[in-house]
Amino acid sequence: MIKPTTRIPISSIILDEDIYPRNGIDLRRVGIFAENIRDGFKFEPIELEPDPDKPGRYRLLDGAHRWSAYKSNGVAEAEAVIKNLDGTNPLLYAAKKAIGPRQLTEDEARDTARRAYNKNPALTSSAIGKAIGRARQTVDSYIADLRAATQMGLDIKIFRMNRLGIPQDRIAKRLGVDQKTIHNHLGKMPVLANFLNTDLSRGFTVAQVAEKHGWTEPMVWSLALEAKEDLERFKELGWGLRTWDLWEWNDCDRRFGDDWPGRIPAQLIAHILYYFSKQTDLILDPMAGGGVTPDTCLALNRRCWAFDMTDRPETRPEIEPCTWTLPDSPDKPDWPITSKGKPDLIIFDPPYFDKKAADYAEKSISDLSKKEYLEFLEAFFALLKRNAKKTTRLAFINADWRDFQNKPAAEESGKGSILIDDYLRILSRTGWQHTHIIQAPMSAQRFSSVVVSAMQKKRILGVTSRYVIILRRTKK
Ligand SMILES: C[S@@+](CC[C@H](N)C(=O)[O-])C[C@H]1O[C@@H](n2cnc3c(N)ncnc32)[C@H](O)[C@@H]1O
Structure with missing residues (x-):
């Protein structure tokens, strides 16, 4: 031809x-x-x-x-x-x-x-x-070491997903291997864990052991803290426990989660877990982004099913790909998994309205208009309720949105803003009753002193307020 x-x-x-x-x-x-x-x-x-x-x-x-x-x-x-x-x-x-x-x-x-x-x-x-x-054998000899490293990578992925309580059929599907392979790898886990435990007992730090064995730090923490109570875990991780309903941190704990637009501090997730769940509970994070929730769940011995529209199978196999869309009809739940098991706690940290729209992928809800954004949330809360247990708690993280950028506070009309009562209204309409509103302000350090002084001169009142709203299901 x-x-x-x-x-x-x-x-x-x-x-x-x-x-x-x-x-x-x-x-x-x-x-x-x-x-x-x-x-x-x-x-x-x-x-x-x-x-x-x-x-x-x-x-x-x-x-x-x-x-x-x-x-x-x-x-x-x-x-x-x-x-x-x-x-x-x-x-x-x-x-x-x-x-x-x-x-x-x-x-x-x-x-x-x-x-x-x-x-x-x-x-x-x-x-x-x-x-x-x-010949095939010659190629085998060329790549033997690389193949061994990949196998190791597979072990680590399977171990991590298994520790988080993801069912084996979903692990197999996600990693593109059959269930028998998963089963065989899991059989090797106690031996692998032994190598790490030996190094830990010799006094190597978690970071050193993680680096030596190619594990992530949160996974090594999950071994190092095995059988410990939550409070001991907080202590070993260096997280002071907040006793009151004001949770404020200037920095994210870099050991947990990836550098990600809208990353929240692991300490914040840890506090939600401490107060509103117990060890081995199942936590659901439908928009898990940089993976702070699964990482913190490893450290605090919670199971975790996480999803996000951004798919990173190599580095974040435990975050399963899912783009949440509005179901055409409320009777058609758009739920990505068929596995049985309902969450004990849902941690929902969506992109805040109009924030970082440029940083997220297309179809992110950060691109929506105010009306669409609230409609999405309303349908989503209803969907979460349909897939929750009677006792499931929801931790909804969001921030006030006011168009404060160029306006003196007294000239803001309130039109177009989304404030906490807007969220509470739709939460209540969809069958969620709040039990706690915790203030978890965002750091103001991101504003330079020049911007701050310009704002002060113009009487502009900025927004750093962020809330963790804890809710339980109502009967209806
Ligand atoms: C505020 S970030 C979550 C950050 C995360 N808690 C962390 O600390 O890394 C919101 C996430 O929602 C995801 N997202 C936005 N719209 C989505 C949609 N329609 N379906 C699934 N994920 C979506 C974005 O990709 C982003 O990772």
């Missing part, structure tokens, strides 16, 4: 080292090609794919030497086939093409196999071997 070709300017073609299987261009070969071009010899078209990072540019899949020869002869355009690889690994495709005229050297084959495996650990040795012209 004749492949459709097109003429592409040489200047818009690049040699992308990420998908080039050789150590470098063979200048002798380029010289021979350049001579052939001068003699009027016609070559096979080169193969390109659109560069995913540079619109309007193409990267070479086959023909690096011909392309170099065209360049050195001052040829303006080259005959090319534009490929759509449709998910095929471009490095392996390029390798398969490269070995047509000349095998890869030992170094090149090893390096290509390792790079391809690193990019996609699901690739089999025989698939890699076919592309680079080596």
Whole structure:
């Protein structure tokens, strides 16, 4: 079959080292090609794919030497086939093409196999071997250490998800392995945990043990604090317990959760857990973001099911992907899991109205208008109630929203603002009765002194108030 070709300017073609299987261009070969071009010899078209990072540019899949020869002869355009690889690994495709005229050297084959495996650990040795012209066993030997590290990674992911009480069928689905594999890995857990416990008992710190074994700190905490009461855990974690309903911290505890827009302090989550749940309870966080809730649950021995629209399977396998949308009808609950089990406590920390809209992914509720935002919350509270137990508590975290930026306080009309009573009204309409309103103000340190003094001059009254509203289900 004749492949459709097109003429592409040489200047818009690049040699992308990420998908080039050789150590470098063979200048002798380029010289021979350049001579052939001068003699009027016609070559096979080169193969390109659109560069995913540079619109309007193409990267070479086959023909690096011909392309170099065209360049050195001052040829303006080259005959090319534009490929759509449709998910095929471009490095392996390029390798398969490269070995047509000349095998890869030992170094090149090893390096290509390792790079391809690193990019996609699901690739089999025989698939890699076919592309680079080596036997499966040879590829096995090239990537043995990388495979061991990935296996370790899988152990850690399974352990973490299991510790958080995620059912095995969901762990299997999330990690793309069968349930038998999960079962086998879990069997190894006590031995793995032993290595860490031994290091802890020798006096290494949690951070040192985490680094040595490649675990996250919250997971090591979950081992280090095993069998301890909540209060002892607070003490060991260095969190002073607040006795009154004002919870204020200037900083997030960096050991828990990732750097994430709208991250809340782990101390705040820990206080919700301390007062409104007990060990091994099931906690649900439907918009878990940077993972502060699951991390804190590990440290305080709670189970946790977490969801978010942003999917990070490698680093946050325990946060299952889910974009909450408004159900078309209230009778059609839009619930992402079929597993039995209802939460004892729901921690719901949505994006606050109009805040950080640019930081979150498309379809984030931070993009909604005030009316839509409140409608979403109303439908969502109703959905939570339908999927809660009689005794389930809801901890709803939100902040007042006033358009204070450019207005003296006395000129604010209140129109367009969303305040705590707006939330309480829709919570009550959807069958949630509040039992506590805890003040957990956001830090004002994010405002520079210049901004503060400008605000003071103009009599602008800023907003730092944030609330944790604790609710229980009403009977209706
Ligand atoms: C305030 S952040 C949560 C921060 C989290 N508590 C932490 O400390 O890391 C709100 C999260 O809601 C998620 N989100 C927004 N709209 C969503 C939707 N429609 N479905 C699912 N997640 C959504 C965002 O991706 C974001 O991670």
